[in-house]
Amino acid sequence: MSMAALRRLLLVAYTVLVFAFIFAPIVSTIVFSFNADRFPSLPWGGFSLQWYEAIFADATIQRGLINSLIVAGVTCVIATFLGFSAAYIDYRYRFLGKSVYLALAALPPTVPVVILGVALLTFEGRVGLSGTLQGIIVGHVVLSTPFAMALVRMRLADLDPDIERAAWNLGASPWATMFGVIVPFCTPAILAAIFLTAAVSFDEFMIAWFVSGVNETLPVRVLAMLQGQVSPRINAIGAIVFGVSITLVVLAQLLLGRMSGRAARKKG
Amino acid sequence: MATPMIELDRVAKHYGNHAAVAEVSFTIDKGEFIALMGPSGCGKTTTLRMIAGLDQPTSGEIRLWGRRLNEDAPWERDAPLVWQSYALFPFLSVRKNVEFGLKQRRLPAPERRKKAEEWMERLGIAGFAERGVDQLSGGQRQRVALARALALEPEMLLLDEPLSALDPHLRVRMQSELVRLHRELGITFICVTHSHSEAFAMADRVVIMNEGRIQQIGAPREIHRRAANRFVAEFVGGNNIFTGTARVEDDGSIALAGPVGTVHAPSPLEGGIVTGAAATLVVPADRIELAAAGTGCGNEVAARVVTVEFVGSTVTVFLETEGGGELHAQRSLHEMENTPLAVGQPVVARWSPQQGFFLPA
Numbered sequence: 001m002s003m004a005a006l007r008r009l010l011l012v013a014y015t016v017l018v019f020a021f022i023f024a025p026i027v028s029t030i031v032f033s034f035n036a037d038r039f040p041s042l043p044w045g046g047f048s049l050q051w052y053e054a055i056f057a058d059a060t061i062q063r064g065l066i067n068s069l070i071v072a073g074v075t076c077v078i079a080t081f082l083g084f085s086a087a088y089i090d091y092r093y094r095f096l097g098k099s100v101y102l103a104l105a106a107l108p109p110t111v112p113v114v115i116l117g118v119a120l121l122t123f124e125g126r127v128g129l130s131g132t133l134q135g136i137i138v139g140h141v142v143l144s145t146p147f148a149m150a151l152v153r154m155r156l157a158d159l160d161p162d163i164e165r166a167a168w169n170l171g172a173s174p175w176a177t178m179f180g181v182i183v184p185f186c187t188p189a190i191l192a193a194i195f196l197t198a199a200v201s202f203d204e205f206m207i208a209w210f211v212s213g214v215n216e217t218l219p220v221r222v223l224a225m226l227q228g229q230v231s232p233r234i235n236a237i238g239a240i241v242f243g244v245s246i247t248l249v250v251l252a253q254l255l256l257g258r259m260s261g262r263a264a265r266k267k268g
Numbered sequence: 269m270a271t272p273m274i275e276l277d278r279v280a281k282h283y284g285n286h287a288a289v290a291e292v293s294f295t296i297d298k299g300e301f302i303a304l305m306g307p308s309g310c311g312k313t314t315t316l317r318m319i320a321g322l323d324q325p326t327s328g329e330i331r332l333w334g335r336r337l338n339e340d341a342p343w344e345r346d347a348p349l350v351w352q353s354y355a356l357f358p359f360l361s362v363r364k365n366v367e368f369g370l371k372q373r374r375l376p377a378p379e380r381r382k383k384a385e386e387w388m389e390r391l392g393i394a395g396f397a398e399r400g401v402d403q404l405s406g407g408q409r410q411r412v413a414l415a416r417a418l419a420l421e422p423e424m425l426l427l428d429e430p431l432s433a434l435d436p437h438l439r440v441r442m443q444s445e446l447v448r449l450h451r452e453l454g455i456t457f458i459c460v461t462h463s464h465s466e467a468f469a470m471a472d473r474v475v476i477m478n479e480g481r482i483q484q485i486g487a488p489r490e491i492h493r494r495a496a497n498r499f500v501a502e503f504v505g506g507n508n509i510f511t512g513t514a515r516v517e518d519d520g521s522i523a524l525a526g527p528v529g530t531v532h533a534p535s536p537l538e539g540g541i542v543t544g545a546a547a548t549l550v551v552p553a554d555r556i557e558l559a560a561a562g563t564g565c566g567n568e569v570a571a572r573v574v575t576v577e578f579v580g581s582t583v584t585v586f587l588e589t590e591g592g593g594e595l596h597a598q599r600s601l602h603e604m605e606n607t608p609l610a611v612g613q614p615v616v617a618r619w620s621p622q623q624g625f626f627l628p629a
Contacts, residue, residue, distance in 0.1 A: 159358075165322050166355035168342040170369035170416065176343075180368075185359050 026242055033235035051236040061237065064221035068202055071133060071217055075140040076198035082141065083148025083193055088182065090149075091156040092164070106146045116143065117210035124211055131213025139207035144200040148193035151256070155189035192255040199248035203241070271334045273298040273456060274319065274424070279328035280480075281314050288314040290480035291328070298423070301450050301457045303471035305464060307503070311480040312460045316426055319458065321345045343372070348417035349426040352433065354409045356401040362388065362412050363397040369420045387415040407438045418449075424456040431466055443469055464504045468492070476500055495550055498627055506553045508595045514547040521621060524549050527593030531567040533624035540629055548627040555623035556597035558585060558607075558615045568618045571595065573609050585609060587617055 033052070037045030055061045086105045090098070108116065120139045121130060129135035159182075167177040183190070205219040212220050222237055272295035281289040289311040296302050304312040317323040318330060321342035330337045337345070348369065356365050366384040375383070388394040391411040396404065401412060410430065417425055430446065431439045447470050450457045461467050467474045468488035476483045476491065476499075483503075484496035495501035501509055512526025522535050524547060533549055541547050562568040571587035574594075583604045586596045597617055609615070 160353055160355055162351050162353050162355035163357065165342070166349070166351060167357075167368070169320055169322065169347070169349045170420065171343050171372035172368070173343050176372060181357060
């Protein structure tokens, strides 16, 4: 075997191992969610959907799933709107303190979520949002807006600053330009931001745990269950959560890929 | 006197302490092809953008048919611009780009389509109406940009360095196409360019700017034959500029003792040149003939060939006089083919005194 082929083989093996370590726990969760046995051990006790039946029969889990979906659904719309607005302001205007503005807008994900969670709990307790779904949504919007902003900013960086003025020059008012030029141009980034912020919200545990009170989201419910007992139902929930998140992230990735593919063609 | 179409009345644009346009006044008549020309940073593009409403004048007034235009928003003006970068909408097809302005005017879809079709046909881009603009070549994009602006059937068209991004052979073609469009449409063209060959080839009148001020306004011929000052004489190129000491001769003409020896030229109409004063003489390079020997009349300077440069059908011959002065002559290639010149060869450069003119002091 030549050196080059050996190097190639080692590289492939290394890559496979890295992915194996990352995905092994997830795969085992999914595999054991279909296991008939009570305990996750080999050999497999046979195929069964009983744990899925069990979680769909459990009202608290159902409630948690619905809460999570509501929170993610509302969060992604608000966060994407705010992120788009923040990115557009950055694109369009030059003003004193702009670097401070950008740093503040990008800050929330760099704050440890525990701190963010405690802060939100204290603050929301004062304004009467604590323990409500709205309270969780507020927290998730704070956390996920910077991701939406980053995606839209990336897209706007590819937009020739003359384009907007060209639209005005052809008789389009600023509003007509916004909806006829800027938004259509940013559509892939906006959709990607919607999916990504939804995924962030759907998976988020810490903030939800602090502020949810009785309105538990799915991740909070899962932790509550774990504290009581280790049940294969957890595996079934994990598989579902993983399915939803991976779908959202892959959709976001596909849109971003299309975006950068087009940008590359333009440069080429 | 009839109202001119566009008037710029002491228009200035300051950015902080920097005056992009110091103070500019000129008028443009309907149907004129005006070129705003100057080196980069001279304020020509800012002037154009103020006409389009994309920049606000700091002071002064811009009028259209006598009506103050300053406060009109860009989208309320009828002054479409062809951008240097083309600024086409990247997510729209060629057709949608051309229809964009018509759509803003709420023209019904069938009419929009018809008009867009007409203009795409006229500019030779109908063949790829459905393509995205990122699939087009530079020349094709330029045509889309033109069609997009002209589809509005405006009374003026603004062009910002329309040819600078094109290949040289396309540039010449597009240049004549712009001239043809201007003649056929009869609307006002205002074109910003840094290239004097472009400006002089296309425009009826050229406005030469430098450091935010107008240096000269005139027809290309006029500017070429009578530069208003040293900047213009240097910027338009093709001029020999001699500075020396003047002496008023008995017949009223002026003799200038300068770097190429003593040469003669008529006194400027406005006078002002006295014996012993410093004066600057301009002799267009294409008025200088080269001969093997002198004849004893007119201006004659003995010199030696330094380099011979061929550009297109023009030949520029750089000469050095015995006294170390430099001058250059432009002749046609055809003429030079009959009398080839070798580097180092002695020649006599000669021109009639009438061909030179003094710059105002």
